[in-house]
Amino acid sequence: MPPKSFTYFIKVFGCQMNYADAEKIFSTLAKKGWKKAADLSSAHLLVAVSCGVRQGAEDRVINWLEKTRKTNPGAILVLAGCLGHREDLKQRLRNIVDYFLPAGKRLPSSLINPLYPVLAKGESAYGGNPIYLSRAYIPITVGCDNFCSYCVVPYARGRERSLPPENIIKKAKNLVKKGYKELFLLGQNVNSYRGADRKGKVWTFSQILRTLNAVPGNFWIKFISSHPKDINREMMLAVKDCRKVSKNLHLPLQSGSNKILLAMNRKYRRSDYLATVNEIKKNIPDVVLSTDIIVGFPGETARDFRASLSAVREVGFEMLYALKYSPRPETAAFKLKDDVPAWMKKERQQKLDRVWKKIALKKNKRFLGKNTLILIDRIKQKTNRKGSVNFYALGKNFENKDVAALIKRSGKSKHNLAGKWGVARINQVGALGLSGELVEGEKNV
């Protein structure tokens, strides 16, 4: 049954200014008919009004977001307040937070119009309509054993645990039955998955992929993240063979310099990584590779950075998250001198962005003039320079590219597209995504 009304839960951190922000958010929601949720787990919309004055405060906010996402995976999660504008957090929390709202700003109507978020996240706004659903996140591993020298995860989340395969499969089947169209498998290292079933048999990640792929239904399977040292041929073949599994492989490189990789405790050398990539390309010809690179790790010289740039060019990543190194308490690298100046980190980050975006732009041209199937997340309204209003279907395709497709149809029915499949004919590409027009019907692909 669809809910009678939509509910929210606001968590305020820090000073009075944040309480004022929270009031602003509350009044906007109240005007649209939203009600306060009885508790966090039942809310449709969750807002953290954050404080970033100290590292500890920041960590508390992030903890809350992570826990909340687990408690209520279906809700729209908003990070507002002092951390709402932070680019690094947008990247870091991209799989947890749905919307970032800079301090003092109002929630956009596109987010709180119940038609958009709820449809996009899985519930119908109309009584009697089918339940439209889109993306569901399924954690399959928790924690990490790798202890990369810059990372807090093994300390913050503990040692790696794999969820039992039966639980994952049961959850996936239920979600597909409910109409979810994209199952996103999550873990710090999904490919080191080693979950034991009730009989004590240990499953690999490839087995999970193949089993989920065999679940009847029209849905996609995506996953993040994979550690380069744990990729094997079995996994490559599973990705290649499974029709429902996206060919987007996110494989964090972190640095192209052996010296820095060693200091990061990444457990592979540049040549190992590049050899793995060659194997992947041989086994999965249509693979779309993306990565993370840290710039300005302690001791990173201009030469080390050039090694990262050349590795990025050699692999040809279509998406890259360039992160400036920041010392985190508890980690091994925290003891090292953070000796790359902030301006240099920024310069390197920008340089890296220029390089991968050039590659991505070139590669994205293969979509020009073609149809691509997308899972529509939401509908966006945009007024052009002449003052006319256009509506766009925003979503992702099988390769995990962001797609914005102009909706030509008129009337209210366009709002019902959120949470559904759509076909976009691509007429423009950028480094960050594709755009075009919505052509109705999957058969048009």
Ligand code: SF4
């Ligand atoms: S960077 Fe990834 S692999 Fe390394 S410790 Fe953190 S979570 Fe584990």
